Amino acid sequence: MSRRTQLPGLRAVSAAIALVLGLVAALVLSAMAMPTTGADRGTTPSGSSASEQLSDAPQQERRGRAALVVPRAGYGFSDGARLVQLSRGDLRRQLDAVARTDATWLRVPFNWSHIESVRGTHDWSQVDRVVRAARRHDLTVLANISYAPTWARAAESEATAPPRSAKAYGRFAGAAAQHFGSKVRHWELWNEPNLASHYGGKSYHSRAPETYTKLVKRAYRAIKKQDRRSTVLAGSLTAGLDNDKGFRMPTFVRRMYAAGAAKFFDAISLHPYTTESEASWKRVYGDVDDVRTLMRRRGHADRPIWFTEIGNSTSTDGPSQKEQAALLVRSLEAAASRPYVGPAILYAIRDGGADPTVFGQNFGTLLTFDFEPKRMAKVLRTRS
Helix, strand or coil: CCHHHHHHHHHHHHHHHHHHHHHHHHHHHHHHHCCCCHHHHCCCCCCCCCHHHHHHHHHHHHHCCCCCCCCCCCEEEECCHHHHHCCHHHHHHHHHHHHCCCCCEEEEEEEHHHHCCECCECCCHHHHHHHHHHHHCCCEEEEEEECCCHHHCCCCCCCCCCCCCHHHHHHHHHHHHHHHHHHCCEEEECCCCCEHHHCCCHHHHCCHHHHHHHHHHHHHHHHHHHCCCCEEEEEEEECCCCECCECCHHHHHHHHHHCCCCCCCCEEEEECCCCCCHHHHHHHHHHHHHHHHHHHHCCCCCCCEEEEEECCCCCCCCCCHHHHHHHHHHHHHHHHCCCCEEEEEEECCECCCCCCCCHHHCCCCCECCCCCECHHHHHHCCCC
16 A cells, blocks of 8 residues: 555544544543532531531532541440430430441449449449440440439438448449449549539538549549549539539639549549530630649649530520531530540430420430431431
8 A cells, every 4th residue: 555545544543533632631621620629528628617517418418428526535425314214125226326426435324322222232233234235336334423322311411412421432433343344444423513403402512522522532442443444534513603503613623623632533524515605605615724724733634524414405495406416516526626635425315305395305416305316416427
C-alpha cells in the first residue's frame, strides 16, 4: 500500500483520538469545579458542628451525617431509679435502643435502701439483672451508690438523708464491690449531695460537704480493699447556687478538699445541667472550669472529671425535641472540648411518663414513654 493511500485512514484515527481526549478533559474540569462537601470528606464542613446542622437533618441523612463530637472516653446513658424496676421486656427494649448508638456506658442506681432494707441482709436480684443485661449489650456499668435504708438513718429523717454512721455506708459499698467483683469496677458515691433535697433537707445542708466527705472516705477504702483497680468517683454534684437549697459545684468541692477528701477519689463527677439560655450555659460551665482549677491547684491534674448526668426535659415549657437534641449535642461537644473530661452520661434513655406538662417525666433522650424514638435517637443512631 502506498503512503498516499494511508493518509485518509491516519487522519480519521487522529480525529477520533482528539475527540476522546477532549471529552476526558471536559469531565476532569467538571469534577474539579464541583464543591467539596463535609459528606464527601466524611467530616463536618469547616466552621460548623453537628449541633449547628440539626436544622437540615433530613438533607444530611441523604448526603451523609455530620460528625458527632464526643469525649474520647465515650458516652453512655442513665435512667434513674426506675431502671432496676423495669420489666424484663421494657429493660431489653431500652437497652436495645442504646445498642443502636455508639454508647459504651450505663449508669445503674444501686439503691442501698432497697438492697439492704433489713440490716445485714442483701437482695442483689434487681441490680444483678440490670448488670447482666448491660454486659449482654456491651455496656460498662457505672454503679451509683445512694440513699440509706431507714434503719441506717436518724429517726424521722427524710429518705434522702445520709446515714448516721459513715461506717455503715462504707460496709455496704464494700459488700457491693465484693458481690460484683470484676463485673463492676466503676463506682460513684451518692447522688447530688450539694442539693438539700437530695441530702436530707435543710437540717443536713449546712454541713453537707463535710458529712459527705466522711461517706467518701469510708466507701473509698472499702471498695479499694476489694478491688485496688476499681475507679471511685466522688461528688456527683449538679449545677446549683450557694443558698439554703444548694451549693455551687466549686464551693462544695473546695469544702470537700478542706475536709480531707484529697486521697479518697479517682475522679470527680458533675452534672452540668443547663437551660436554653446563654447565661445558664456560661454560669454552669464556668463552675465546671472552676472545679478543674481547684483540682489542678491540689495537684490533681491527672484526675478526670466525669459528666455523669447531662440532659434537658422536653416538657411543655421546655425545649422541643429538635431543640433538646441540639442542646445535648452541644453538651457532648463541651465535654469533648475539655481534655480532662472522662465519659459523659446522658439522662435519660426514655421519658419517665406520658404527661407532657410534668418536667421530670420528659428527660428521655432516645425514647418517649411509649417507646417512640425521639429526635436525639436519630442523631445518635449508628446501626439498625
